[in-house]
Amino acid sequence: MLDMKYIRENLDETERRLRTRGGESYLDGFRELDERRRALLKEGETLKALRNSVSDEIGRTKDKSLVQDKILEMREVSHKIKGLDEELNQVDEQLHSFLLTVPNLPHASTPIGLYEKDNVQVRSWGEPQRLPFEAKPHWDLGEDLGILDFERGAKIAGARFTLYRGAGARMERALINLMLDLHTDQHGYQEVLPPFMVNRDSMTGTGQLPKFEEDLFKLVDPDFFLIPTAEVPVTNIHRGEILKKSDLPISYCAYTPCFRREAGSYGKDTRGLIRQHQFNKVELVKFVHPSESDAELEILTGHAEKVLQLLELPYRVMSLCSGDIGFSSAKTYDLEVWLPGQSCYREISSCSTFGDFQARRASIRFREDEKGKPEFVHTLNGSGLAVGRTLVAILENYQQEDGSVLVPRVLRPYMGGLERIVP
RNA sequence: GGAGAGAUGGCCGAGUAGGUCGAAGGCGCUCGCCUGCUAAGCGAGUAUACUGGGAAACCGGUAUCGAGGGUUCGAAUCCCUCUCUCUCCGCCA
Numbered sequence: 032m033l034d035m036k037y038i039r040e041n042l043d044e045t046e047r048r049l050r051t052r053g054g055e056s057y058l059d060g061f062r063e064l065d066e067r068r069r070a071l072l073k074e075g076e077t078l079k080a081l082r083n084s085v086s087d088e089i090g091r092t093k094d095k096s097l098v099q100d101k102i103l104e105m106r107e108v109s110h111k112i113k114g115l116d117e118e119l120n121q122v123d124e125q126l127h128s129f130l131l132t133v134p135n136l137p138h139a140s141t142p143i144g145l146y147e148k149d150n151v152q153v154r155s156w157g158e159p160q161r162l163p164f165e166a167k168p169h170w171d172l173g174e175d176l177g178i179l180d181f182e183r184g185a186k187i188a189g190a191r192f193t194l195y196r197g198a199g200a201r202m203e204r205a206l207i208n209l210m211l212d213l214h215t216d217q218h219g220y221q222e223v224l225p226p227f228m229v230n231r232d233s234m235t236g237t238g239q240l241p242k243f244e245e246d247l248f249k250l251v252d253p254d255f256f257l258i259p260t261a262e263v264p265v266t267n268i269h270r271g272e273i274l275k276k277s278d279l280p281i282s283y284c285a286y287t288p289c290f291r292r293e294a295g296s297y298g299k300d301t302r303g304l305i306r307q308h309q310f311n312k313v314e315l316v317k318f319v320h321p322s323e324s325d326a327e328l329e330i331l332t333g334h335a336e337k338v339l340q341l342l343e344l345p346y347r348v349m350s351l352c353s354g355d356i357g358f359s360s361a362k363t364y365d366l367e368v369w370l371p372g373q374s375c376y377r378e379i380s381s382c383s384t385f386g387d388f389q390a391r392r393a394s395i396r397f398r399e400d401e402k403g404k405p406e407f408v409h410t411l412n413g414s415g416l417a418v419g420r421t422l423v424a425i426l427e428n429y430q431q432e433d434g435s436v437l438v439p440r441v442l443r444p445y446m447g448g449l450e451r452i453v454p
Numbered sequence: 455g456g457a458g459a460g461a462u463g464g465c466c467g468a469g470u471a472g473g474u475c476g477a478a479g480g481c482g483c484u485c486g487c488c489u490g491c492u493a494a495g496c497g498a499g500u501a502u503a504c505u506g507g508g509a510a511a512c513c514g515g516u517a518u519c520g521a522g523g524g525u526u527c528g529a530a531u532c533c534c535u536c537u538c539u540c541u542c543c544g545c546c547a
Contacts, residue, residue: 072505076516083516086528090473098527105527273464273502405502 138362144352157345170303205445225264236393238359257290261314324409372427382413
């Protein structure tokens with residue numbers, strides 16, 4: 032959520048910056064609602080002040096017959112206050128839900144542009160492999176090796192679900208452990224294991240709601256949602272809290288499955304593991320001092336990159352343009368891994384800084400000094416990494432001409448020493 | 455699922471025949487005094503949001519005692535609904 036006062040004082044500039052995301056208009060109607068609200072507030076509060084002082088006087092008067100006329104008068108005033116409050120509540124509600132649908136302001140360093148082609152490559156690592164034989168896509172490799180069973184996944188649940196078997200299931204688990212060990216032991220994150228379902232407040236805090244409900248799996252009876260990313264439960268760990276400055280930065284990593292409806296992507300990436308309703312991810316989340324968030328984004332992105340480097344998977348880092356960053360994001364780096372089976376780069380991690388956008392929605396604050404006003408922290412997160420897509424990248428990059436797949440060195444201790452997956 | 459108890463400020467904890475309660479007291483914390491050091495002691499201060507005024511320091515108003523609604527001139531206190539926590543019973547990985 033953007034700061035209401037900031038919008039009020041910088042309406043045109045805010046609108047201009049938001050439009051770099053590509054929409055038509057973002058702040059139409061704000062001025063009217065805001066002014067209406069303040070007028071109602073002023074009128075109601077003046078009456079309440081009157082009522083308070085007169086009620087006080089009535090309270091101090093022993094002989095109530097002396098103040099009968101005042102009681103009657105205040106009865107009128109209270110009636111009027113009630114009407115004003117009702118109207119104010121309506122306007123408040125409108126203004127609040129309006130603000131909840133306004134996306135974050137792009138960071139000053141986010142490239143301006145509307146389309147994927149406007150994303151900027153920041154750097155790359157490793158050489159995209161050119162295999163000396165015809166490379167297979169991972170869905171063929173997975174089926175031929177008997178480690179990915181797409182048909183059975185579809186039978187058990189439906190499209191976009193996969194059954195992992197044997198070395199495939201083992202490798203998924205190995206990757207999770209490798210990533211968690213790296214981030215906790217080497218990068219200073221605390222591991223957390225959060226609930227995989229959350230309530231509406233948590234989804235609103237990180238920005239999935241109210242706008243993107245159709246992207247979520249929702250439970251019918253208790254009003255719960257399956258998490259689309261660990262970002263949601265982990266960022267909400269500190270919702271409504273005032274943190275100690277000395278606690279910052281707070282760094283969490285979490286393994287969770289992620290559940291996404293993928294509504295609107297019918298027919299896209301229907302084969303293989305790329306786009307699933309359920310996938311595993313190790314997520315990195317940070318709560319930082321506002322002055323540190325820019326630097327922390329670089330650090331966090333580096334932590335995600337480290338996983339790819341250890342696995343010796345070639346990748347590139349893209350700075351997403353203003354039209355391509357997410358609703359809550361101010362700046363996003365995507366890590367794209369090279370997939371020789373499909374001869375393309377695919378997103379495997381997305382690292383974002385949200386500035387104070389999520390912190391304001393979720394009310395996560397700290398004090399600069401003991402007596403200072405609470406200020407909003409900055410939040411960041413990034414995949415470190417998407418596990419299913421990492422497995423895809425390994426299968427395609429480590430495939431051999433005979434159809435077997437070598438296990439990356441760093442992963443072997445996590446797989447009981449297995450060096451090669453064979454049919 | 456059944457029965458009962460509870461939810462007050464950073465923490466603990468008073469406060470129910472409705473008014474002088476944004477809320478006693480204690481702890482913690484901040485500043486000052488005192489003080490060979492430490493400890494103790496003394497004094498002052500110590501919630502948040504919105505809003506009006508002001509360049510600012512700051513001053514004023516309103517709201518908030520789990521959340522929402524009701525009664526009343528007036529609600530932490532009375533009534534209703536909900537959420538959460540705890541205890542006992544049942545069920546259960």
